[in-house]
Amino acid sequence: MNQSELRELLSTEGLRLLDSLPAWHSSDEIVRTIAELRKAGHSPGLVAAVLSQSKLRAKAASKFGPFAERMLFTEAGLEQATRLSVAAQHAGRFSKAGVKWVADLGCGIGADALAIAALDLNVTAVERDETTAAIAAFNLAPWHNAQVVHGDAESADLAGIDGIYLDPARRDARVRLTNPADWTPSLDFAFGLAERYPTGIKLGPGIDRDLIPDNAEAQWVSVGREVVELGLWFGTVARPGIRRAALVIGDHGTAELTAAADSEDEAAGELGQYLYEPDGSVIRARLIGDLARQLNARMLDTSIAYFSADAAVATPFATCFEIVADFALDKRSLKKELASRKIGTLEIKKRGVDIDPATFRTSLSLKGENSATLILTRVGGKRRALLAQRTTFAETSAATA
Incomplete structure (x- = not known):
């Protein structure tokens, strides 16, 4: 935003016009809106300024909630x-x-x-x-x-x-x-x-x-x-x-x-029924070991931020998955397995393996009405493909009862 746009926006006419606009939607017919505002006698500069600001306010709602409706923004700001x-x-x-x-x-x-x-x-x-x-x-x-x-x-x-x-x-x-x-x-x-x-x-x-x-x-x-x-x-x-x-x-x-300091990692162990993916903040803070011990879990590999347990425990610090099947990380075998299970929608996560998920997904030629999560990683030093389902809170409560 340059100084002339700011002056247009901060004018009495500009602020009144901005506040009068309906909430911005990406599906709005912007050309028609511009034409209507110009027909009402507003200058091109003012129309551009208020429409840009209206779009930013809508985008800002995720950060500022209802406060965004009375704030001004720049794109970078x-x-x-x-x-x-x-x-x-x-x-x-x-x-x-x-x-x-x-x-x-x-x-x-x-x-x-x-x-x-x-x-x-x-x-x-x-x-x-x-x-x-x-x-x-x-x-x-x-x-x-x-x-x-x-x-x-x-x-x-x-x-x-x-x-x-x-x-x-x-x-x-x-x-x-x-x-x-x-x-x-x-x-x-x-x-x-x-x-x-x-x-x-x-x-x-x-x-x-x-x-x-x-x-x-x-x-x-x-x-x-x-x-x-x-x-x-x-x-x-x-x-x-x-x-x-x-x-x-x-x-x-x-x-x-x-x-008080980075936590010590938990020892690596066998894959259990559940796998946890720690929140990124836990990984960055290097508190994975402390969280694993809280959940009575063990690492899949000491160099990979996944750990596993035999029971599901609800926690805000990690996403829990129930392991449905454990396969060798072989594309041809996986393609057959996913086809037999009619999995057409597949979320792919990976740690510890050099694979591009988007390219890998395309190569699987997915078809079917079912969905799942595929976790590509290493377990005990071996490349594995873990077919999983996200554990919901209700499921987690039942699993820990």
Whole structure:
């Protein structure tokens, strides 16, 4: 979004027109909508701006829920914004730690600042991109305890601030920057602030773990089975004795595994009736061993993030599958087996084998009315194909009764 589009959008006419539009649907006849708006006397620039924003609001609903209906976005800002359910977790840390005034450095469109302000904490949101800062100011306007500053995080005035939150920019013109020294602000700058203030730093979940300081609480967060971030927490916003955490947010609510360090792996053993696929946050946090022991399970292979058990136990930290059949990983044999079982819909998962699931599925020439999951992996060092069905909660309860 450029400055002229923003001016169109923030005009009284622009905001009134945007709020008057019905909810965006991908099936909408966009050409007809444009024609109707132009016929009503709205300029081409304004029509383009409000329709683009309407589309972004619809897309943002998955992150912000009903709040999205009164927010403004940029494409990049929405993509990088913290989900509101996760931002609430961040804000809660500052509130519980007794922090009164947070500087959100690199605030983007203001998602984390919004959650912080909603807990009655003062927040100063700093954003270097002028257009994004203006959008953040709009989004934070309902909160008297929030202010937005257009400026650089590294030169922000921190007088009176007693807590820091940073989300370093890790892209330049949509190109991912791999060197933490090139991030804005740099990771060293962020770590420097963490030595002086209670600090939270949002990073990508795949960051080199060697960069994680020993004194940080590292929390990997997944939402709906997607790992969305790594949060590093320092000072009073870090929890005593916890250095590794996996926070899982889903329909079940929130659940968390925590530990003082990476957990030791569980020993490998035989394939049981059930197989578990740990949530990505558990894998990233290296807490697979702890989870396996909780579920009385054993690893299929010490280098593969699958484990197995003889009984199904409901857990928010893993997906459970019941093993229907165990085959050698041979394409010709599998093709015959799947055909005999009339399996036409097949979910393929794989770990520890070099196979492209999409190509492999095509080669099986699937036909039939039944569905299943095929898990391609190694068991006891041998390549196996495990035909399975997802275990639902009701089934799991029956299995553990």
